[in-house]
Amino acid sequence: MTRLWHPFADMAVVQDAEVVIARGEGATVWDEQGREYVDARGGLWYCAAGHGRAEIADAAAAQMRTLAAYDTFERLANRPALDLAERVSALAPFPGGAVFFTSGGSEAVDTAAKLARRYWHALGRPDKQVIVHRRHSYHGMNAYGTSLAGIPSNREGFGMLIPDVASVSHDDPAELEALFTERAGTIAAFIGEPVIGAGGILHPPEGYWATVQELCRRHDVLLIADEVITGFGRLGRWFGSERLGIEPDLITCAKSLTSGYLPLGAVIASERIQEPFWTRPGTLFRHGFTYSGHPSACAAGLANLDLMARERLVERVAEMEQILTAAVAPLRSAPLVSEIRSGLGLLAAVELHTDARAADPGIVDRAVHACRDNGVLTRGLAGRALQISPPYVITHAELERVAAGIAAALETVAASAAAA
Ligand SMILES: Cc1ncc(COP(=O)(O)O)c(C=O)c1O
Known part of the structure; x- marks a missing residue:
């Protein structure tokens, strides 16, 4: 019997029925028995560049030999984190984005939700605390992501985690408009995946995002595009927001940023969001993780983005x-x-x-x-x-x-x- 507790698994069944993946090359993976599979899932949506890309592994290994890890708290920085922030900012669908690194997508969602609330607090509007999400959505499994889960089974059994959330239809902006009106002055942000992923790959109806965009502007609600799946090329543009004409205030991303070679996520904050924190001494976003800007993960990210651009x-x-x-x-x-x-x-x-x-x-x-x-x-x-x-x-x-x-x-x- 295994000692590995698998995420999202029925361990009563899985304990004696694991599929052990051993090796990968391009879009093919092999299990420990040598059976070959086409990786139609791309790992968990992350494997953009394909398996077995030696140059990503080499870049991470070289960084590990030089300086494997060093945090970026307070004044500290490291070169791969600085360079990757620059690169991600340049690829983002808005100018001048600031990049806040996390260890993965769930942390990126927590970071964006907290940043949205902290932004309004810094602007003297602390009543704006509610984060609105859509039914069928998936925003990771940290406390925020669980509370924002639009797949009901993903919330089941955990009780109330974060109370200031509200859910609306995934495809009918009329419900969103009604909520914005009813709870005027209390809503910090709306979060949505450009294309809903884990909820079933649900495309937005024609004109959906243009209407949501207009409603957010009119009601002074921040728009968070959760691009953990769609970021870095999945929809044929660097970001899904470009493909679907979304102009977000905040973007969450992870997965294809490193093609999964090392864990890394990020929030890209537009100039609007940066303003109170980057211009007023003493106004801090008191938040971050030990591995925010992890140099080896960032080196893998840079090598991955180089490879994606070159090919x-x-x-x-x-x-x-x-x-x-x-x-x-x-x-x-x-x-x-x-x-x-x-x-x-x-x-x-x-x-x-x-x-x-x-x-x-x-x-x-x-x-x-x-x-x-x-x-x-x-x-x-x-x-x-x-x-x-x-x-x-x-x-x-x-x-x-x-x-x-x-x-x-x-x-x-x-x-x-x-x-x-
Ligand atoms: C849209 C979206 N947001 C957030 C996450 C959470 O990312 P992670 O599993 O890296 O924490 C996922 C994961 O699939 C996702 O699809």
Whole structure:
């Protein structure tokens, strides 16, 4: 029996049923038995540059030999943190962004939510404390992210963590407008993923973000774009905000910043947010983590962004978008499938029929296992869909293998469901 407690796992089942991934190269990974899989999930959405990129490993190792770790509290800095902040700021969809590093996406969400509240406090408006999120959203699993969870099961059993939150529809801005009016003067920020990820890869309806943007401006509410999945190229632009015309005040990001080679997240704060803290001595954002600006993680981030620029991987995502859409389109007529969502970047969901899921709540999990048996690593999203978010280096042929593996898996699952 394992001694590793797996995140989000039913340990009563998983303790004797682990899948041990041992090695990776490009969009392929191998388990300890040497079985080969196409990594259709890109790890947990993070593996942008592909597995086995020696230059990222070499950059991190070189930094570790020079200065593995040093914090950036108060006056201290290190060169990789300074350089990566510069680089991320230059890529951000607004000018002059300041970059606050964290260890991952959940910490970035906590940081952005606290910064939004602290911003209003610094401006003499301490009543603005509520953070608004959307149903179906996922904002990580720290206390803030759990309280902002739009997938109800992710909140279950934890009681009240952070009280000043409110939830609205994920696709109807009218509900947001009503809330902004009803709770005028109390709302600090609205947080949203440009495309909802873990909640099922849900695209925004036409015009959704333009309306949200206008409402936030009119009601003096900060807009936080949670780009932990969409940041650094997933939608075919460096940030999803560019692709969808969002002008956020704060951006949270992580994952593809290092392609997962080392843990690293960040909040990018616009000039508006910086203003009280960067111009008024004595006004501090008293917040931060031991590993904020970790030099080895930042060195990995720099090498990753160099590689993505040199190989034009973000442009490649834009080109592969149609190829992915064409590859998964035939799955619409595969057994159990009700909808395919694709067409925004290297991101797609294969949704299983509500009736099939109601009749057999384990069906998505069984589909995931059957995909693995067919050489495709995917994942269940919010108990409704299969995730496709491969490395940006995936080839046309590998995308075809993903689609064929899923189709075959769904045939098997449907046949066993019919026989039961
Ligand atoms: C949109 C979004 N925000 C936040 C997070 C949390 O990031 P992490 O797991 O690195 O803490 C995730 C993770 O998947 C995410 O998808």
